[in-house]
Amino acid sequence: MARTVNARGRPSGRRRGDSGTRAAIEAAAARQFAEHGYDRASMRSIALEAGVDPALVSHFFGSKQRLFVAVVELPFDPAQAIPVLLEGDPAEVGERLARFLVGVLENEAGRRRAVGLVRAAASEAEAARLVRALVEDQLFAPIAEHLGADNPRLRASFVGAQMVGLVMARYVVAVEPLASLPADALVANLAGLLQKLLTGPIEG
Amino acid sequence: MARTVNARGRPSGRRRGDSGTRAAIEAAAARQFAEHGYDRASMRSIALEAGVDPALVSHFFGSKQRLFVAVVELPFDPAQAIPVLLEGDPAEVGERLARFLVGVLENEAGRRRAVGLVRAAASEAEAARLVRALVEDQLFAPIAEHLGADNPRLRASFVGAQMVGLVMARYVVAVEPLASLPADALVANLAGLLQKLLTGPIEG
Numbered sequence: 001m002a003r004t005v006n007a008r009g010r011p012s013g014r015r016r017g018d019s020g021t022r023a024a025i026e027a028a029a030a031r032q033f034a035e036h037g038y039d040r041a042s043m044r045s046i047a048l049e050a051g052v053d054p055a056l057v058s059h060f061f062g063s064k065q066r067l068f069v070a071v072v073e074l075p076f077d078p079a080q081a082i083p084v085l086l087e088g089d090p091a092e093v094g095e096r097l098a099r100f101l102v103g104v105l106e107n108e109a110g111r112r113r114a115v116g117l118v119r120a121a122a123s124e125a126e127a128a129r130l131v132r133a134l135v136e137d138q139l140f141a142p143i144a145e146h147l148g149a150d151n152p153r154l155r156a157s158f159v160g161a162q163m164v165g166l167v168m169a170r171y172v173v174a175v176e177p178l179a180s181l182p183a184d185a186l187v188a189n190l191a192g193l194l195q196k197l198l199t200g201p202i203e204g
Numbered sequence: 205m206a207r208t209v210n211a212r213g214r215p216s217g218r219r220r221g222d223s224g225t226r227a228a229i230e231a232a233a234a235r236q237f238a239e240h241g242y243d244r245a246s247m248r249s250i251a252l253e254a255g256v257d258p259a260l261v262s263h264f265f266g267s268k269q270r271l272f273v274a275v276v277e278l279p280f281d282p283a284q285a286i287p288v289l290l291e292g293d294p295a296e297v298g299e300r301l302a303r304f305l306v307g308v309l310e311n312e313a314g315r316r317r318a319v320g321l322v323r324a325a326a327s328e329a330e331a332a333r334l335v336r337a338l339v340e341d342q343l344f345a346p347i348a349e350h351l352g353a354d355n356p357r358l359r360a361s362f363v364g365a366q367m368v369g370l371v372m373a374r375y376v377v378a379v380e381p382l383a384s385l386p387a388d389a390l391v392a393n394l395a396g397l398l399q400k401l402l403t404g405p406i407e408g
């Protein structure tokens with residue numbers, strides 16, 4: 001990190017290290033995702049702000065979606081998770097999603113990241129915008145859209161509300177008996193709620 | 205408030221004013237509810253900490269439940285709301301509760317208080333404990349218990365998670381299209397979720 005600051009502060013022409021370039025891109029991306037939202041931020045504008053060639057952004061992060069995941073530090077990669085969740089009977093997508101999300105949250109590192117995101121969203125406008133972009137664009141909307149139900153984005157935002165509330169109630173506020181409910185029972189109850197939100201009737 | 209500090213700081217025997225007494229009781233109550241939870245805090249121990257006669261606590265606040273409501277600054281009084289919500293067909297309790305809660309949240313003062321509680325709970329352990337005591341003991345558990353379903357407290361904590369998530373998603377993070385969903389559609393969707401949580405199958 002110190003090298004980045006030095007390199008940016010002194011226009012000496014000295015080659016910036018990989019870790020410095022990566023950090024500069026992530027800083028620019030975090031600012032632009034928070035300020036403009038996921039859709040309006042572009043690889044090109046992020047590269048411009050970071051002072052690097054757009055090809056370098058692709059080289060380090062592959063795609064805008066992967067750059068976003070790196071910046072918000074999601075506890076998992078939607079690009080890997082979503083196809084698996086969509087395989088199989090649509091009548092059981094709620095259970096697959098519940099099992100996956102509870103698995104992430106019951107893992108210590110996953111829970112720490114999720115709690116950090118939710119806590120940050122409650123207090124900082126920038127983090128709130130990142131979480132909003134995440135919920136709207138990256139995670140639940142693709143699932144709802146693939147299922148072909150009406151109002152996919154409204155469904156996605158209700159699923160997001162459900163998960164933020166669960167993180168708050170079980171891990172932050174520790175409301176009993178939800179906080180000490182065994183993971184299997186949590187999956188069973190959450191499955192029904194998510195199935196209803198993803199494929200049940202909804203008023204838009 | 206300044207009078208309270210003076211009165212407590214100087215053991216002069218001068219009579220403490222009503223507002224000073226009330227403030228001292230509220231401060232002691234907030235500390236004890238947060239530290240011990242609602243059940244284990246008592247009118248007597250709160251009076252002792254505030255340095256007043258227990259009869260004065262009853263005089264000002266009536267009951268422990270009302271003292272709690274005053275301290276956490278709920279946007280409504282459960283003692284008034286719950287009986288109304290329980291009147292009528294149990295198959296429509298989800299809709300009555302949804303209409304009531306959305307009414308509170310769509311009112312500016314109610315929304316401000318709810319958002320303040322949720323934000324505080326995300327960052328401060330004391331506020332988190334107050335919200336936990338609120339959800340567990342005061343608001344949703346009595347409704348679930350009166351309905352006579354199994355696992356009433358687990359149902360109550362899921363309803364609490366639902367509402368905390370809704371407040372975060374609609375008012376704090378402003379996830380679209382949930383944030384701009386008309387209140388009537390919000391009531392309709394929330395009603396189904398609350399009905400399921402209060403009277404549907406649940407795994408404890």
